[in-house]
Amino acid sequence: MGFKNYILVCGGTGCESSRSDQIYHALIDEAAAQGVADQVQVIKTGCFGFCEQGPIVKILPEDSFYV
Numbered sequence: 756m757g758f759k760n761y762i763l764v765c766g767g768t769g770c771e772s773s774r775s776d777q778i779y780h781a782l783i784d785e786a787a788a789q790g791v792a793d794q795v796q797v798i799k800t801g802c803f804g805f806c807e808q809g810p811i812v813k814i815l816p817e818d819s820f821y822v
Contacts, residue, residue, distance in 0.1 A: 758796040762786075765811040767802030775799075775810035782812075 764770075764779040779799050786792045803811045808822040 758794060760795045760817075761815040762795060762797045763800045763813040763815065764797065765801075765803050765809055766799035767806060767809070769802070769806030770809035770811055773810045778810055778812060 762782050764782065765775050779797060782797045786795045786797060805811055812821040
């Protein structure tokens with residue numbers, strides 16, 4: 756059926772140094788715990804270009820942007 760939502764977590768150097776990898780894994784775990792892992796795909800991306808505000812998380816299709 757496909758995913759309904761996507762969570763993009765920055766995997767750039769600046770965000771990684773601010774523990775974005777922990778956020779990435781926590782979001783995967785929480786999606787599974789909530790029973791929505793088949794509807795939500797968590798993706799580690801490259802740099803969003805806002806390193807000084809990282810770690811960055813973007814939610815699609817809502818286009819929400821979290822720093």
